[in-house]
Amino acid sequence: MKQRVGIEAMAVAVPRRYLAIEDLAVARGVEPAKYTVGLGAREMAVADPGEDTVALAATAAARLLRAYHIDTSKIGMLIVGTETGVDHSKPVASYVQGLLGLPRRMRTFDTQHACYGGTAAVMAASDWIASGSAGGGTALVICSDIARYGLQTAGEPTQGGGAVAMLISDQPEVLELDRGMSGVFSADVHDFWRPIGRREALVDGHYSIQCYLDALAGAYRMWRERAMGREIVRWGASLPSEQLARIAYHVPFCKMARKAHAHLRKSEIEDQAGGALDAAALAREEKLGATSYRDQTAPSLMLASRIGNTYTGSLYLGIASLLHAQGAELAGQRIGLFSYGSGCSSEFFSGVVGARAAEVMAQARLDAILDQRVRIDVREYEQIMSRPYDAPVSEGPGAFRFAGFEDNRRRYITSPLVD
Numbered sequence: 285m286k287q288r289v290g291i292e293a294m295a296v297a298v299p300r301r302y303l304a305i306e307d308l309a310v311a312r313g314v315e316p317a318k319y320t321v322g323l324g325a326r327e328m329a330v331a332d333p334g335e336d337t338v339a340l341a342a343t344a345a346a347r348l349l350r351a352y353h354i355d356t357s358k359i360g361m362l363i364v365g366t367e368t369g370v371d372h373s374k375p376v377a378s379y380v381q382g383l384l385g386l387p388r389r390m391r392t393f394d395t396q397h398a399c400y401g402g403t404a405a406v407m408a409a410s411d412w413i414a415s416g417s418a419g420g421g422t423a424l425v426i427c428s429d430i431a432r433y434g435l436q437t438a439g440e441p442t443q444g445g446g447a448v449a450m451l452i453s454d455q456p457e458v459l460e461l462d463r464g465m466s467g468v469f470s471a472d473v474h475d476f477w478r479p480i481g482r483r484e485a486l487v488d489g490h491y492s493i494q495c496y497l498d499a500l501a502g503a504y505r506m507w508r509e510r511a512m513g514r515e516i517v518r519w520g521a522s523l524p525s526e527q528l529a530r531i532a533y534h535v536p537f538c539k540m541a542r543k544a545h546a547h548l549r550k551s552e553i554e555d556q557a558g559g560a561l562d563a564a565a566l567a568r569e570e571k572l573g574a575t576s577y578r579d580q581t582a583p584s585l586m587l588a589s590r591i592g593n594t595y596t597g598s599l600y601l602g603i604a605s606l607l608h609a610q611g612a613e614l615a616g617q618r619i620g621l622f623s624y625g626s627g628c629s630s631e632f633f634s635g636v637v638g639a640r641a642a643e644v645m646a647q648a649r650l651d652a653i654l655d656q657r658v659r660i661d662v663r664e665y666e667q668i669m670s671r672p673y674d675a676p677v678s679e680g681p682g683a684f685r686f687a688g689f690e691d692n693r694r695r696y697i698t699s700p701l702v703d
């Protein structure tokens with residue numbers, strides 16, 4: 285029998301504060317519609333230095349273990365996908381292992397390739413389980429990041445932060461991954477980078493969008509070839525991409541998902557036609573594409589619109605949003621997924637939604653997590669952004685928090701009970 289593998293359970297952690305995106309637009313003298321319509325943003329998570337990548341990762345993982353009563357003795361691998369780690373040597377995974385008191389009989393490491401680092405972790409864990417090397421064990425994969433471009437930059441309204449923790453196992457209650465069907469695409473490009481020592485990313489914004497779209501077309505074509513080889517999709521009355529019930533994309537800002545979906549469809553129609561589309565075909569596609577976006581992709585955007593970019597966690601927040609909203613109706617259906625990391629590396633893959641996905645996702649309490657947040661104004665946001673990375677805002681018990689350094693710059697994280 286075929287080895288099943290995929291996501292068994294998911295949990296999320298987000299910073300405690302957020303900024304309404306219109307407030308930021310007004311403060312920057314920008315027409316609010318540029319951010320709300322032009323970028324598709326609504327709210328932006330604001331992490332204070334106490335909510336670092338380790339604290340967010342540990343909080344998400346603690347919620348996962350608690351909500352799903354996970355047997356930690358079976359976890360044989362702990363991987364954190366991140367591009368905003370806290371140390372050049374000691375991985376975030378190692379802190380999380382200690383903070384959660386996880387067993388020592390496990391591999392721990394971080395994976396990095398910009399926003400693709402989370403998918404690198406998911407694939408490494410899945411392949412380990414599918415290969416039989418896990419011996420029936422499970423893997424804890426966490427995507428944790430804080431997206432910072434800095435005040436008054438073009439990237440400012442696309443900041444955010446958060447973590448997604450997932451149990452990867454041979455009981456994929458949430459999503460069973462299609463093994464051996466991934467399409468990949470990578471290239472050495474300078475679209476987004478963060479030199480050692482900088483807190484803020486540097487980005488060639490418009491070029492980064494083009495790099496993302498090129499990677500999407502390349503990765504999707506490879507996925508399609510492999511899926512057609514297995515007769516999972518075919519050319520016919522509907523496009524192969526329309527045979528996927530939903531498609532969730534990496535979402536640096538919500539409008540990017542709309543651009544991605546339009547580009548995927550246009551390149552697919554051109555592949556079918558064997559060349560560029562004429563004006564009439566383009567006009568027809570504009571209408572069809574808008575409906576397809578509304579039905580196939582928009583349902584995965586709730587968390588991204590309220591949190592902003594979470595880098596490695598972005599695609600996985602998309603899966604969580606989608607199954608939170610439509611898990612019951614999607615049970616047994618195949619969805620497509622696109623992960624992009626600047627630099628760049630990308631993967632188009634797919635999976636089948638589990639029969640109990642809606643029930644399992646309800647345990648993640650996504651609405652409650654968003655409702656507990658506090659709205660701040662632009663003055664408070666700017667104060668938080670100007671704090672040195674080792675000066676957390678002092679707060680009472682709640683989630684895990686970075687509290688400062690001990691002797692010889694050993695990192696000190698408070699370990700309160702998680703809400």
Ligand code: HMG
Pocket residue numbers: 315317318319321322323367398399400438439440441442475476487488489490492493496534535536537539540593595624625626
């Ligand atoms: P910008 O240059 O200030 O904005 O920054 P713009 O002039 O391109 O305008 C944005 C959109 O708003 C446009 O829509 C305008 O027309 C529209 P589009 O033409 O693109 O569809 N607009 C308006 N709409 C309604 N009413 C108005 C109005 N005014 C304008 N009044 C940019 C935009 C995305 C470049 C910037 O925010 C940025 O640099 N962001 C960061 C980079 C990024 O997110 N890149 C995405 C692809 S790369 C990626 O996804 C990887 C990443 O996650 C990192 C990783 O891998 O680790 C970033």
